Amino acid sequence: MTNMAEDLKATHVTDAAPLPNGAPTAEDRRRTDRKRSPREQKKRTANVVIYGVLVVLVVALMVPFIWMLSSSLKENNQVLTVPIQWIPQEFVWSNYTDIWTRIPMMGYLQNSLYLAVIITCLQVLTGSLAAYGFSKVRFPGRDVLFLAYIGTIAVPWQAYMVPQYIMMQQLGLTNSFNALILLQAFGAFGVFLMRQYYMTIPDELCEAARIDGLSEYGIWARVILPLSKPALASLALLTFVNTWNDYMGPFIYLTSNRLWTVQLGLRSFVGQFDAEYAMIMTGSVISVIPILIIFLIGQRYFIQGIATSGMKG
Amino acid sequence: MTTETITQAPAPVHSRGNRKQARRNTLIGWTFILPNFLGFLAFTLIPVVAAFALSFMEWTSFSAPKWVGLANFQRMFASDSFWIALRNTVVYALGHVPLTMALALILAMLLNRKLKGIGFFRVAIFFPYITSLVAVAVVWNMLFSPDSGPINQFLGSIGIANPPGWTSSSDWAMPAVIITSVWRDMGYYMVLYLAGLQAIPTELYEAAEVDGASAWQRFWNVTIPSLRPTTFFVVVMLTVSSFKVFDLIVVMTNGGPGRSTTVLSQLIYQEGIGEGKFGYSSAISLVLFIIVLTVTVLQFKIQQRRER
Numbered sequence: 001m002t003n004m005a006e007d008l009k010a011t012h013v014t015d016a017a018p019l020p021n022g023a024p025t026a027e028d029r030r031r032t033d034r035k036r037s038p039r040e041q042k043k044r045t046a047n048v049v050i051y052g053v054l055v056v057l058v059v060a061l062m063v064p065f066i067w068m069l070s071s072s073l074k075e076n077n078q079v080l081t082v083p084i085q086w087i088p089q090e091f092v093w094s095n096y097t098d099i100w101t102r103i104p105m106m107g108y109l110q111n112s113l114y115l116a117v118i119i120t121c122l123q124v125l126t127g128s129l130a131a132y133g134f135s136k137v138r139f140p141g142r143d144v145l146f147l148a149y150i151g152t153i154a155v156p157w158q159a160y161m162v163p164q165y166i167m168m169q170q171l172g173l174t175n176s177f178n179a180l181i182l183l184q185a186f187g188a189f190g191v192f193l194m195r196q197y198y199m200t201i202p203d204e205l206c207e208a209a210r211i212d213g214l215s216e217y218g219i220w221a222r223v224i225l226p227l228s229k230p231a232l233a234s235l236a237l238l239t240f241v242n243t244w245n246d247y248m249g250p251f252i253y254l255t256s257n258r259l260w261t262v263q264l265g266l267r268s269f270v271g272q273f274d275a276e277y278a279m280i281m282t283g284s285v286i287s288v289i290p291i292l293i294i295f296l297i298g299q300r301y302f303i304q305g306i307a308t309s310g311m312k313g
Numbered sequence: 314m315t316t317e318t319i320t321q322a323p324a325p326v327h328s329r330g331n332r333k334q335a336r337r338n339t340l341i342g343w344t345f346i347l348p349n350f351l352g353f354l355a356f357t358l359i360p361v362v363a364a365f366a367l368s369f370m371e372w373t374s375f376s377a378p379k380w381v382g383l384a385n386f387q388r389m390f391a392s393d394s395f396w397i398a399l400r401n402t403v404v405y406a407l408g409h410v411p412l413t414m415a416l417a418l419i420l421a422m423l424l425n426r427k428l429k430g431i432g433f434f435r436v437a438i439f440f441p442y443i444t445s446l447v448a449v450a451v452v453w454n455m456l457f458s459p460d461s462g463p464i465n466q467f468l469g470s471i472g473i474a475n476p477p478g479w480t481s482s483s484d485w486a487m488p489a490v491i492i493t494s495v496w497r498d499m500g501y502y503m504v505l506y507l508a509g510l511q512a513i514p515t516e517l518y519e520a521a522e523v524d525g526a527s528a529w530q531r532f533w534n535v536t537i538p539s540l541r542p543t544t545f546f547v548v549v550m551l552t553v554s555s556f557k558v559f560d561l562i563v564v565m566t567n568g569g570p571g572r573s574t575t576v577l578s579q580l581i582y583q584e585g586i587g588e589g590k591f592g593y594s595s596a597i598s599l600v601l602f603i604i605v606l607t608v609t610v611l612q613f614k615i616q617q618r619r620e621r
Binding site for chain 2: 053054057079080082083127138139140145148154158159161162163164166167185190241244247262281291295296302306
């Protein structure tokens with residue numbers, strides 16, 4: 001803080017330095033030699049101020065995470081204290097070992113992982129295939145069909161969840177992973193995202209490959225797929241995170257405890273033991289960690305995926 | 314359709330070969346689309362169409378489907394649950410849309426500069442958006458704890474004698490939900506605004522500066538007009554997502570206390586899947602869809618008029 005104030009003062013001095021008659025005094029010249037030009041100086045000061053603002057802002061926005069982490073390392077009766085303890089008096093690491101026996105956390109994690117991996121693989125595979133058909137093969141009716149895809153993106157999922165549920169009930173698929181896989185693996189959004197990307201790949205490339213004797217499937221596998229790695233990564237990451245975080249799907253379809261995902265397990269834990277504040281926070285931290293890791297590895301693709309498609313499933 | 318393709322085809326050999334080529338293309342195209350299309354048709358397209366038809370039928374888990382015309386809608390408009398849910402949904406949207414938009418824009422303006430480590434700040438602000446909703450809801454519920462929660466302790470420390478009861482009070486539960494959702498969503502819309510800001514040519518700002526425009530004037534006369542397409546997109550996305558709000562409410566308040574935070578999506582779930590009134594719940598779905606569609610079309614019209 002003191003530094004910032006000094007910087008601010010310095011700018012004022014240098015700003016006021018040039019004399020009215022325009023002749024720089026000896027002292028003035030020495031000052032400009034020693035220091036940066038006023039303009040640069042001003043910019044530096046501004047940067048310091050902005051850094052200060054940003055740090056305060058980000059810390060304020062991260063308070064829920066900080067609080068979550070800190071509470072996960074406390075005893076239950078230490079969580080909601082007056083005044084707030086930001087750093088636990090003593091670190092209760094045992095929360096992180098006890099939770100695995102308190103609730104079947106490992107099973108929940110496995111279920112979430114299983115669903116997320118299967119749905120992501122199917123979505124990326126079928127999505128990129130369909131996107132090739134929609135962008136690189138010309139045939140009658142193609143654009144009308146694509147319009148049907150786009151049209152359903154605009155319909156809120158909640159508006160057709162009941163018919164979906166009836167259908168799954170008739171097929172006898174409620175209370176199984178298959179219901180969720182079938183409902184989520186063929187999303188129109190994945191096709192849309194991949195097609196947007198394929199449209200930016202010049203048709204000449206496919207044309208050249210065709211002349212070289214590659215079949216359409218060969219072009220998809222050997223020309224288009226390698227070129228669309230960033231889009232594939234975006235779609236895979238977005239689908240994975242969406243499936244991992246999904247609450248309503250598992251909530252509607254998965255009734256037996258052994259099928260529950262992390263989100264359902266955590267929610268039911270909160271419902272049953274609502275005074276176990278510390279353990280609830282431990283569970284929350286564990287449910288967020290996989291997403292944090294994936295996000296840190298692939299954040300570039302997340303941001304790109306959002307900026308190019310501008311939407312999310 | 315077929316004739317169209319033939320005229321479009323690049324190298325005109327004789328027409329029989331062409332027709333054969335077109336048929337081959339159709340076959341190839343469909344094989345690419347089919348794996349996705351089968352799933353899409355069965356589990357998205359058919360349910361969407363079915364939802365329309367169902368809203369004019371009476372069908373429960375105990376009775377066979379029967380055509381009843383507008384009876385579901387009459388019952389819906391006479392039910393106060395529907396009006397309460399609609400009102401709550403609108404209140405949520407009125408809070409969520411402007412707050413998220415304003416904060417996302419402010420954050421984007423702050424973060425739209427070349428500084429060392431700026432990427433870290435952007436990523437940190439974006440992270441809540443992809444954090445699991447249950448974790449978010451659980452943490453905020455505790456932060457909002459009326460007696461000794463951090464938020465009310467903070468409010469107390471700045472001299473607010475009777476801080477609100479948040480999720481335990483029917484007046485303050487909705488604001489609590491809105492605050493949580495704004496916190497969660499603003500990073501996402503910030504990314505959209507950042508992309509918009511970066512597309513503004515710097516010459517515009519330089520020219521404005523030469524003309525002696527102040528920072529505030531540059532904001533109103535250069536930034537805001539240049540961001541219009543982004544803002545349009547953000548408003549549409551935000552409004553649509555507000556009317557669809559579902560999981561956050563289910564996890565955070567489950568519609569309570571009382572019915573103070575019950576929203577349309579939740580009503581569809583309760584009536585349709587909870588109680589098995591398939592027809593009646595589809596009528597509510599149709600209303601939700603029409604609202605979302607109207608909002609989108611309206612925004613498009615406004616945008617078009619502005620551009621002219």
